[in-house]
Amino acid sequence: MMELSAQDLQDGQTETREDRQERISWWDQSRLRQARVLVAGAGALGNEALKNLALIGVGTLFIVDFDAIELSNLSRTVLFREGDTGRRKAVVAAARLRELNPHIQVTPLDRDVSYDIGLGLFRRMDVVLGCVDNLLARISLNRACFRVGVPYVDAGMLELGGQVRTFIPPNPPCFECTVSTEGFADLDRRFSCPGLTRAEILKGRAPTTQTISAIIAGAQAQEAVKLLHGLPVEPGSGLHFEGLSNSVDRIVETPSAECYGHWTFDPERIVPKPEATAADTTVREVIEWGQELLGRGAVMELGRDIVVSFVCPDCAEEEPVFAVRGQVDDSRLPCPRCGELRQFALLSGEVALDSPFADRTLAQLGYPPLHILSVRRGAEYAHFELTGDEHRAMNAP
DSSP states (O other): OOOOOHHHHHTTOOOOTTHHHHTSTTOOHHHHHHOEEEEEOOSHHHHHHHHHHHHHTOSEEEEEOOOBOOGGGTTSOTTOOGGGTTSBHHHHHHHHHHHHOTTSEEEEEOSOTTTSSOHHHHHTOSEEEEOOSSHHHHHHHHHHHHHHTOOEEEEEEEBTEEEEEEEOTTSSOOGGGGOOHHHHHHHHHHHHSTTOOHHHHHOOOOOBOHHHHHHHHHHHHHHHHHHHTTOOOOTTEEEEEETTTTEEEEEEOOOOTTOSTTOOOOGGGEEEOTTOOTTTOBHHHHHHHHHHHHOTTOEEEOOSOEEEEEEOTTTOOEEEEEEEGGGOOGGGOBOTTTOOBOEEEEEOSEEOTTSTTTTSBTGGGTOOTTOEEEEEETTEEEEEEOGGGHHHHHSOO
16 A cells, blocks of 8 residues: 655645545546435445445435334444434434545435335436345335436345345346245235235344445445446346355346336436425326326326225224335234224226326325326326425435
């Protein structure tokens, strides 16, 4: 490593905090300073990845995590302290990163990455890092990134091993190309059961160590550095590290011709709506925007299943719900009147102008701020961004 000598300092050379990395021939600190990176998950992997990105000077970081800090997090998270137990992970991580590098901007988003982050926010990122511990979140991140054309770097670990893979839309493969039939079947099985077992879907809690999280997150952050500099990265490539044998294998995933996950919006068909927000815009308005471009008969694609109501099979009591299926807690299923487990009515697929739900706002149906809604007529699509939410979504406390 080159050190500045006393003579260097006397010659007027000034050392900066990024001095050593700027001595790399291809390094462009200004690119990093202007970059926006979203990190989903602020646990063991997320802590290490965020620390690395902050230290190298990535100018704007977004942290998405809706969990609280637990005592067991402390042995694997460099940004958390014992007094932080019970506080929100994203908020605490953001505060510590600002201490680590006061020259960067860090925004914590205490939200569920699968449902509460609009596609418009993903669209404004240069790279997204997945530091999550469950299949549902990985699939959600993959689809969001491919819809809006943003590179996604996925990482995972177990005990003394782990892997990193980089997916670059619109080029397959995507993360979903790598998911087994059994993986999808297990996810479908859990979602289709009467209990909507969200807790089961999200329980990650894999046995890991701080050592492997540092290794894997280091490789993950390095992939982000390469992408931000425009260095060559093969889509679907990555590495697998096995700590027991100290072996490193290169990964190159294979595209699946039948995969739905790497469907990408045509960026020319994304229409910003500067006055539109999720709280004030109705389904009817979105469909009418689509009809102006595509013609009569256009419908809005939901892109998610919405629980409309609970219905008790015993006493026939019905309770309106209007929440995204994956966010409905199974503790709400027992009927408050008779205690019987209630069934639920779903809204899925698409909605037309004559739908009884057309006059509900997007927020009432569970859509997040700065989302992008899709309208279809036959095989033609148009996409509309709720750009009026931009400030709220990008600067949330």
